[in-house]
Each structure stands twice: as C-alpha cells, then as structure tokens.
Amino acid sequence: MSDLRPEPLEDDVPVDGTQVRYAGAAQLRVGEDQQYVTSDENLLEWVDPRDSALLLERTVRDSWRVLRIQSEFVAGFDALEKVTEAVTVFGTARSVPGSAEYELGVEVGRRLSEAGFAVITGGGPGAMEAANKGAFLAGGESIGLNIELPFEQHMNPYLTLGMNFRYFFVRKTMFVKYAQAFVCVPGGIGTLDELFEALTLVQTGKVKRFPIVLIGRDFWSPLVDWMRGTLLAGEKISPEDLELITVVDTPQEAVDVVIASGIR
Template sequence: MHRNGGKQESTTDQRLLDEQCSTDWLHSDPWRVLRIQSEFVNGFGALAELPSAVTVFGSARIKQDHPYYALGRELGEKLSAADYVVITGGGPGLMEAPNRGAMENGGLSVGLGIELPHEQHLNDYVQLGLNFRYFFVRKTMFLKYSQAFVCLPGGFGTLDELFEALCMVQTQKITNYPVVLIGTEFWGGLIDWITQRLLAEGMISDKDLDLFIVTDSVDEAVAHIQKVHSQMRDAANHTDQD
C-alpha cells in the first residue's frame, strides 16, 4: 500500500501524451512500455483473488459534513453487509466515504489511486491500496475486478468513469454489469439530456436506458445489484445444465 502524496510539476500520463519536439521519445518511449507492463502485473497480482466487488465513483471534493458523504458511507456499509468488497479511487470525499463505511462494517476496503499534479494520497480507510501512474491501467483494474458500478455525485472524473462503464456494457466488452446512479436530483438533468437528445436523435436505443438505474435509496441500489447478479448466476447455471 502506498499513501505518499506531494505536489509535482507533471504526471506520467502527461509526459507520455505531451507533444515532443525532439526525437528523444524514440529512445525513451519503448522503456515506458515496460513501466506500463509492470503496472498491469502489479495490479493483476494484487487484485486477482478479490471476492465479488463493487466499484463506487464520486467526487473527491465533498467534505465530511456534507449529506453526500453520509450517503457514501451508508453505501459502503451496506455493500459490505451484502458481502461485497468496496473499491474506490482511494482519494478523499466520496471515495473516502464508501471506503470508510465498508471498513467500519468489517468489510474489505480497496483504493486504486492515481498520480495527480496536485497533492492527493490514499485515504485512511483503504485497507488494500495501489497507486497508478497511468489512467488507462487504473481503469482496466476497475473494470476487471468489480462486478457492478455505483456513481455518487461527482465531476469530470466520475462522468468519465460512468460513460466508459456504460459504453463497455453497451458494446458487450464486459458482462452486463449493473450500473447505479445515486441522487435523482443531481443526475436528473443528465438523464433528461440523454433521453431528449441521444435517444430522441437515434444515437442510442431504447434498451440502452435499461443499462442503468437512478435512485435516492442505498437499499434499492444494493438490492438491484444483488438481483442482477442473481439473474446472471441463474442464467449461467441454466447454460451449464444444458
């Protein structure tokens, strides 16, 4: 586990993707492949034996006295009570809250951190933690080692993770995992836009709206995840019997 933080001028992702005027990259980029490979190896090795897990996304900027924080803490507690490992981005705010709820309930709390230019470190409620240099490696870990996704209110990072998860489920790159958005008022405008623009203009289909649910209830969120997983197990057992 790594909790080291500290301000830095740039990140590994930025240095990889920045335009470079010289040809030094011809010599340095091939070595970056080995660093990327090592991140995958370390992630696979640390997470390969995780029990069933749910990844929770949400804003890092929410303080502990905010109602959203209490909601995230309740979510972590009830996911843990339902025997799920709770995975977050490992940071503060609505990442810390589910980690805290899970740990305080005796469950396993996992944090997958990312190198950022501003100071951020794994929160104090992460029991199994990894820090990644590359966003795409970290995203792979979220997708590979969780069986559901829950989005609490959040900013660009949360939206990025949400739409990537929906795209991966829509295109069947991953099994039809349940995706839950908690906060009907917060997410309402986005859902209206998806319906009134994307669906109305034929950019998604009716069935794509069934890829997620929106609720204010933590109990409903957990029950939905359990229901989908139960249906998937029943379908798999039926296939095996055939």
C-alpha cells in the same frame, strides 16, 4: 485477503498503524517552485516529428516506458487477484466529511459491505473516502486505487488494500476487471468519465452487462432526461442503451439492484 484487514475503528478518527498495503508508483512531494509532471502527461506529450533529435530521444524513452506500464498492470493484477465479489463506487473528491453527500457515501460502503461485497474506490478523499469508510467500519474489504495527479492527493485512511497508479488507463482497467457492478453517487467530470466509460464498454459488448446504478434522482435525472430527450430523440443511441442505467434514491435500493442482477 481477510488477513490484511485491521480491526474496524471504534469511532470516526483513523488510528496510526492501520495496515494498508501499497503497490505501484510512489507518491512524490515537490517544492512549490518545482514543476510537477505526471507520467500520463509525459506519455501523451506531443513531439514535433520534424525535430529528429528530440523524436529519437522520445522514441527511446517511450520504448522503455512500455515496460513501466507493463509492470503497473502486473502489480495491479497481483494485488487484486484474490478479490472475489466487488462493487466499484464512483463519486466526487470534493464532498466534505459531515455533509449529506459524504454520509451518503458512508452508507453506500457500509451496506455493500454488509451484503458481502468488497468496495473499490479511487482511494482519495470525498465520496471515495466515505465509501471506503463505510466498508471499513463494517469490517469489510475496502480497496482504494489512487492516481498520480499534478496536485497532491493522499490515499484515505480507511483502506485494507491501497495502490498508487501512474497511468489512468491502467487504473481504469482495475476498476472494471475486478468489479461486478458500478455504483455512482453525485460527482463531477471524473465521475462522468468513469460512468460513460462503463456504459461504453457494456454497450459495445466489450464486457458482459453488469449493473450501473446512479444514486440520487434529483442529481442524475437531468442527465438521464438529456440522454433521452437529445441522444435518443436524435437517434444517437438506442432505447435499450438507457436501460443500462438504473437510477435510485437510497443506498439500500442500489444494493438491491446489484443483488437482483444475479451477479453472484
């Protein structure tokens, strides 16, 4: 996919004409007086089965929606089929350019790219943009898998391949299917969701074990301590479950963990 990669930027300012390939759902703008309803919300909306007319209408619509879901999977598989060795980076959308957390993301993306890995993120702002930026400036493959949200979220400009998804579960499949490791920088609910989904897939044997690395001991240690002191102590998890997580302090340590895992 190197033919899709634009020349690395000379500075921190994105340039017009960046070659980004888009597939999947279109992003829509709506006026302030219009209600924005996502595809996930429509899919998961409860319909009272006692309302036979509405239930019939919903059943027909859901049947057709299956085809849209199928097409989104197909678009993702087609777009990402040539991705070889990749690492998915998760983190908050709220980190601000120039902040320590943002620069951490840039360094993660850069070092992963220099180690020969494609970088996959959620494609949005904050830590996602930072990791994509680091990979992009290093001349590596920088992939963004964006999601349709009630509030507007643009793809960041540091992508060599970008996709918009309507459905969270389709997007999550792409995060897992095309990555050989997960790296998490500090983040919020979305990052925790992605972290624990990855842990669940590995712990239940749904996927082969792969590295799950958390960068930032000060940020992540309280979570790991709670898992050890509450979940493990209460026999809700096994000791080996905690071994699925590696906590480090620096981007290079994270890259070293990924390489040492022998995923290549």
